[in-house]
Amino acid sequence: MTGISGKGCGFGFVCYENADEALSAVAELNGALIGDNTFFIGKAQNKMERHTELKNQSKDLNVYVNNLDDNIDDERLREEFSQFGTITSAKVMTEFGRSKGYGFVCFSSPEDASKAVTEMDGRIIVSKPLYVALSQRKEDRRAHLASQYMQRLASIRKQVINIFTAI
Template identity: 35%
Template sequence: MWAETDSALRKSVIGNIIIKGLSRDINDLALSSTFSRFREILSNRVVCDSNGEPKGYGFIYYATLEAAELVIEKLDGSLLNGYLVSVCHFKTYKEHQAEQKSSSKPPQKKDFSLYVQNMPYSLSSEELGSLFSAFGEVTSATVITKKRRSMGYGFVTYSSLDDAVIATSVMNGYIVGNRPLRVAFSHSNTFLNGMLISSVNIAYFNMLIKTFYFSN
């Protein structure tokens, strides 16, 4: 729901935060009630699946970076309806790329792969795929093993860049078996060429605005 009609302000992502680990009982109204106590919000959305069931994460949009940072400081790592939640800035694909620029090679091929670390050793490849399939079509999910024992890390590949970006933002820091996952775009399997980066980013931002900012 929008309380601000300035289209230029809506298209900015400067005050956008993502909340991970939400109770499935939290809806848009409950999310708004909790986060509007600190600063006025422009919009909020709990992300749901095709059946209308909450996926356990959502977005809050503030007018300023200062407001977003205040809420992150106050609520990150706090309990909400008995669930430990993570509150952080939502990062776009470009921001993810900038963070990894020093250690990753220029993208070469279309392979939307994520590197997942700090997994529970009991997590299987099938369970890994099931966990990440909430965000889109997973084409492969592999837990790396040695002598049939998990090494605690693996790879998840999506057919869509949009799905991979959302999954990275939501699942990085997500608690599985008392272990916070570490999720990033794969360094070893570069996945986009220069021309595709520009075209996919345009599609991504259009999707982001339409899905999270203008839908009710």
């Protein structure tokens, strides 16, 4: 696919005559490294199908890495985590060209991601111990934090009631 300027959009489509050939292409080529690019090959989907699938897939594949040294870039992050399996992406979050101190590493399998969390959490890279966990979607994290807040609030209310009933 090309845009108005004639430059590639970074994606394209191939139409097969039968479903078996298409499934075979997906199985053989998905995740293939061609040049410096890791290719995603899959069934063409509308936006809603894609969003639902990505939501379900990425839950156990994406690893959150915090407390990164300022000198760690995307390549170094990928290098540090590559021993645990195939990485589909590694990104240090930046603002105005400076590291924000955290990033994400996405693996091709949940087992690799889990192994990375187990092995890398607390490991010192450069001069800082990393905090490594399976990534949560923002909505899920907010819901979990809200639930924790409500539980704490209920506990405090219970303690206050116990104090006043004891008086």
